[in-house]
Amino acid sequence: MAKAYRDAIVSLIPPAINRHLARTPQVRNKTGVPGIFPNVQWGKHPAWLAQLTSKHGIKRAWFRIDQYGGEDEARARAIAQREEWLRELPPEFKLSPGLSTETAEKYFGDLLDDSDEPEDEALIAAMIAEARKKLIEINARFDALRPRWLHLGLHLQTSQGQRLMLRVSDLAWKGKKHKVSLSLRRKPLAQGLAEMADNASGFIEELYGASVRDRFMSTHGSVFTVEGFDLERGVSIREIIERPAYAGVHPV
Template structure:
């Protein structure tokens, strides 16, 4: 199974993904620089073959995520790869391409042979696709076989009056089985890249047993388990991020603090800090800063560990550590990548 590259190793310690002050409208992004050779040309043009199943949907006129969307058999596979989760559009694209290829390695496309031999749920077990009994005016009942082989429609009838009921049916079944042997088996894909992957991953499906009826069915529980394992892997391999959002609500005289980590669903710790004490006494600026830092520090240790907390306040969160540098009149948002070596630390 192909594994996506872990990009957090290439992130500088304290790399700021997004820092935003809503009150002033200032917005700053520090994005990772990725070489085009590392991720291929999938970013350059959405219409390329290797972008099969991958697109960049626009939200409010802006493109901020890659979307993997594949429909195979009765399954609809959808997963988002936001640029901000991976540091850049190119890095998110590399993960989306790897995820798409892993999914296609689990779910084989339908072949034209399967399409010709698949039983409809309403049919009985002894029904043969492409073979049926009909009454043809004055000629009476007959069994007919039909198929479309390599773009050419074929049909042949066998009279019940001439051959008898059982023999006419057997002749029709044998005729359709003979036509199936002429079929050039191929995958029913919408894209040459998908066809290439299918031929590489499932070559045995291009040489099926040429019976009139195919009873093979994908093992749904096994496939569901493998798809769940792929999703779990990509959930756990997201680069470690730490998000801090502080919003001021003047009407309620409150501060709302949100601290988020990595993964899906994204872990979030939310707390509220009042501008007044329980005795309705206003808090001093130093007291507010101390309480706010304590809540953020506790949340960081809950999501990660003590070392991440120390690193954050010594680096990206210096504005929160120094009270004079923090403005309570403005909303504050900061998202940073956490060094991987700190995340792996147990303390």
């Protein structure tokens, strides 16, 4: 499931290409051209330095101002040298660890053929806008395939007076969570547990409906009694409420 989701996302958003990244100025770049720097060769000869870093290593070449008839010519030679290195660099996608190179090449392999061309910013903006729309659809589809969970936690806190702490959630990322704290200063434990049972029942019904509430409370209702509640460790229950039938997932 995780691999299918990853490949679905990769199919939407074209990964960066090493040549394009190498032509993109960094924030700290002050020359306007990436990989081109004013430098001093051997500590005494003003020059322009061409540099290219890739997975194959680092290439450097100095172009001394006194050897090329001036600063502009030396800088131009440095830029030309770096472009030559870039043309020799095999084009490939820059993927985060674990991402599928095969999927990237399947959907965007033609971009590698045009890696010597400048990036079309208007085209990229249009692709991103379309990708955002499809991303909403993909997330909804995968959410529907994910098992639905119910987690209930009930603990006795004693650090600042005795309090019962209840937490009910669906365990989803950015999902629904309910928390409630109840002081036992003026009520016995049995009464506090009964009130927490009512809270839990309402929260579960809000999350999954009355039938799930009834089944859960019928199975685990004893934890809300003095005899069934563990004063030291509390209670933590996780259950799959619904496991969708898996019919296969494919990138869009």
